[in-house]
Amino acid sequence: MEPRISPEIGDDAAFYSDIGRSLRIRRKELGLSLRVVAASVGISPPMVLKYEAGAKVSSATLVQLAAALDCLPSEFLNVPDPYEQPMIRRLVSAWSRLPNDEARTAAIRLIETLSSDAASPPQSSDPKRRVALRDQNHEAPAIRFGQSAAPKDQPKRRVS
Template sequence: MASTRTPRSGQLDAALGERIRRRRRELGLSQSALGGKLGITFQQVQKYENGTNRVSATMLVKLADALAMPVTDLLHEADPAAAAAAPDSQAAQLVAAFGRIRSPELRSAVLTLIAGLAAR
């Protein structure tokens, strides 16, 4: 009978969790540190990242604030089909990420890498 029940979390929950994890790691935060900013345990952060627990609207706003990104960015990337179908969105993400690189040497290296990949 368990197989006929609707699962608590789905593909969208897992995709949102992956985006939360990716951004947390970009910022160099541990699950405990993010949990501290949110007033929750690291276990709860882990459940959000794994897609085990759904993120409420209130927690989504808190997460976006703690991760220093707009809620729309968290939600937009939560739909993997939308990211794949929207190359302009990927370009915008690339430009935004590139803009956060402070080192001129790293920026140059990224440009060289991208130019090399584009030539293939």
């Protein structure tokens, strides 16, 4: 199957049209008739034709169609195979070598800690350090109602 550009999010017609096109291409690659595919799924040949034309197809039917066409349902959805990514393969390979559940639990905790640290800026109890960290992260300082935005070392301007 050749790769396609996925439709815009929320564009159901394009989404189901892409699925239908993939179904038809796969069926023809295998040299199967509508009748054979329909019989193996338990639907009528005209229904297979409707799916190939872009009619909405349920996930259960899509799974059955994929089995009849000897492929994975994700192949019709234009979803990249995560195992094609080298980092994912390395992670899965390392995971499979972990000796026990205790090691796997520790690995999960480490990944969760690293991912939550990356999502939130570093914190400090030292106010000067917090300002430096805030400036480093390009966050605007919080200004409370009635408070001037001018730094304390600069005089406040009077507007008359």
